[in-house]
Amino acid sequence: MTGDIATIGYGLATIGPGIGMGILVGKTQEAVARQPELAGPLRINMFIGMALVEALALIGLAAGFVF
Numbered sequence: 001m002t003g004d005i006a007t008i009g010y011g012l013a014t015i016g017p018g019i020g021m022g023i024l025v026g027k028t029q030e031a032v033a034r035q036p037e038l039a040g041p042l043r044i045n046m047f048i049g050m051a052l053v054e055a056l057a058l059i060g061l062a063a064g065f066v067f
Contacts, residue, residue: 007064009063014060017054017056024046025050028042028043
């Protein structure tokens with residue numbers, strides 16, 4: 001029973017980071033389309049943001065195992 005609840009909790013915990021990742025990549029692509037000369041710095045900032053967003057999903061996974 002506890003495993004089922006943890007699975008549902010992890011599924012819900014991935015919704016936010018999934019939406020955040022989509023918005024992050026989409027907005028970066030829009031910015032590169034507008035100013036191609038800034039592609040390098042924008043890419044670096046996008047990868048840093050992706051790492052932070054992905055950390056939220058990993059915290060949700062760890063919380064599912066703890067509880």
